[in-house]
Amino acid sequence: MGVVAKRRSPKHVWCLWRRKALWRAPRAVLEKQSYMLIGRHDIENLMGLDPASACLPNSLGPPSMENNASDAEGVEVELEMSDLLMNLRPIKQENLIRDDNKLILLASLSDSLELGKACTRAANQVQENNNQKNPHHARMSSAPPKDLVSFAEEYRKLAIDCLKVLRVEMQLETIFNLQEMTNREYLEDQDAEEPDDFIISLTAQITRRDEQMAPFIAGIKRNYIFGGICSVAANVSIKVGMCTLSAVLALADMKSINLFGVQQICRNSIALEQALAAISSIDGEAVQLRLDRVRTYYELLNMPFEALLAFIIEHEHLFTAAE
Numbered sequence: 001m002g003v004v005a006k007r008r009s010p011k012h013v014w015c016l017w018r019r020k021a022l023w024r025a026p027r028a029v030l031e032k033q034s035y036m037l038i039g040r041h042d043i044e045n046l047m048g049l050d051p052a053s054a055c056l057p058n059s060l061g062p063p064s065m066e067n068n069a070s071d072a073e074g075v076e077v078e079l080e081m082s083d084l085l086m087n088l089r090p091i092k093q094e095n096l097i098r099d100d101n102k103l104i105l106l107a108s109l110s111d112s113l114e115l116g117k118a119c120t121r122a123a124n125q126v127q128e129n130n131n132q133k134n135p136h137h138a139r140m141s142s143a144p145p146k147d148l149v150s151f152a153e154e155y156r157k158l159a160i161d162c163l164k165v166l167r168v169e170m171q172l173e174t175i176f177n178l179q180e181m182t183n184r185e186y187l188e189d190q191d192a193e194e195p196d197d198f199i200i201s202l203t204a205q206i207t208r209r210d211e212q213m214a215p216f217i218a219g220i221k222r223n224y225i226f227g228g229i230c231s232v233a234a235n236v237s238i239k240v241g242m243c244t245l246s247a248v249l250a251l252a253d254m255k256s257i258n259l260f261g262v263q264q265i266c267r268n269s270i271a272l273e274q275a276l277a278a279i280s281s282i283d284g285e286a287v288q289l290r291l292d293r294v295r296t297y298y299e300l301l302n303m304p305f306e307a308l309l310a311f312i313i314e315h316e317h318l319f320t321a322a323e
Contacts, residue, residue: 032095032096032097032169033088033091033095033096033172034096034097034165034166034168034169034172035165037085037168037172038161038164038165038168042084043081043084043168046077046080046081046084047081047164047167049073049077050074050077050078050081050228051073051074051077052167052223052224052227052228053224055220055221055223055224056160056163056224057156057159057160058156075231078228078231079231079235081171081228081231081232082171082231082232082235082236083235085168085171085172085175085232086175086232086235086236086239088172088175089175089179090179091172091175091176091179092176093176095172096169096172096173096176097169100208100209100212103166103169103209103212103213104212104213104216106162106165106166107162107166107213107216107217107221107225108216108217109158109162110158110159110162110163110166110216110217110221111159111216111217113155113156113158113159113162163221163224163225166225167224167225167227167228168228170206170209170225170226170228170229171228171229171232173202173205174202174229174232174233174236175232175236177198177199177201177202178198178202178233178236178237178240179236180196180198181196181236181237181240181265182240184196185261186258186260186261186262186264186265187258187260187261189260190260191260191263192260192263192264192267194267195264195267195268195270195271196264196268199268199271199272200271202272202275203271203272203274203275206226206229206275206276206279207275207278209226210222210226210278210279213225219279219280219281220281222279222281223279223281223282223283226276226279226282227282227283229272229276230272230276230286230287230290230291231290233269233272233291233294234290234291234293234294237265237268237269237294237297237298238293238294238297238319238323258302259302262298262299262301262302265294265295265298266295266298266299269291269294269295270291270295272291273287273288273291293318293319296318297319297323
C-alpha cells in the first residue's frame with residue numbers, strides 16, 4: 001500500500017513557515033542588542049508613542065499616516081528614547097549588526113512578511129465570500145478563516161519587529177560612532193577641511209545601507225529606519241557639549257574646545273545632515289532644524305559671557321534648563 005501523505009493544517013504550515021523565517025534571520029541578529037532592546041517594556045512603549053510609528057502596518061489594513069501627537073510631544077518622545085539609548089554607553093562593536101547583508105535580509109524579510117499578510121487577508125476574504133454563497137459549506141469550514149486572520153496578525157507583528165530592529169540598530173550605530181567625541185579635545189590649531197573620521201564612517205554607512213535596502217522596502221519604511229538617527233545624533237552631540245562646558249566652568253583656565261574645534265563639530269553636523277537629507281523620504285527640514293540647534297549650541301561656547309547671557313534670555317525655549 002502506498003503511503004498517504006498527511007494533510008497539514010494551516011496552523012501547522014504557519015508554524016513551519018515561522019520557524020523557517022526565524023532561521024533565515026541569522027542567529028547573530030537575534031542575539032544583538034537592538035533585537036533585545038525592542039522587547040524592553042520602556043522602549044517598546046516609547047516606540048509605540050513615537051509619531052514615526054504611524055508608518056508601521058496595523059492590524060486593520062494599510063499603515064495609518066495619521067498621528068495625533070503634537071510636534072512637542074514627538075520631540076519629547078524622541079529625547080526620552082535617545083536618553084535611554086545613551087545610557088547604554090559605551091556601545092560595543094560586538095553588540096551591533098556590522099554585516100550589511102544581515103540588515104538587508106531583515107529588510108527583505110519584513111517586505112516578505114507584509115506580502116504574506118496581504119495574501120492571507122486576501123485568502124480570508126475569498127473564504128468569507130465563498131461561505132456567504134454556500135452557508136452549508138461555511139458551517140463545515142468555519143475554522144480556516146480564523147486561522148488565516150491569526151496568520152495575518154503574526155505576519156504583521158514579525159514585519160514590525162524587523163523594522164524596529166533596523167531603526168534601533170541605526171540609532172545604536174550612531175551612538176557608537178559619536179561616542180568617539182568624548183575621547184577628543186577639540187583644540188584645533190588649524191581649520192580642518194574634512195569631518196572627523198567617525199562621521200565620515202557613519203555617513204558612508206547610512207548612504208550605503210539606504211541604497212542596499214531600497215530594492216526591498218518602500219521609502220516610507222526607510223524613513224522609519226533612518227529617521228531616528230537625527231534626534232539621537234543631536235542629543236549625543238549636545239550632551240558631550242554639556243560635559244565640555246561643565247569642565248570649562250569648573251576650571252577657568254581649562255579649555256576643551258576652541259573656535260576651530262567648534263567649526264569642526266559644525267562641519268560634522270553638516271556632513272550628517274547631508275547624508276540624511278539624501279534619503280528621498282526623509283524630512284530634510286526637520287533634520288536641518290535639529291542639527292542647526294547643535295551648531296547653535298556649540299557656537300555659543302565661544303561667545304563672550306554677556307553675549308551668551310543675552311542670547312539665552314532672547315531664546316529661552318531653544319534649549320532645556322540642563323543644556
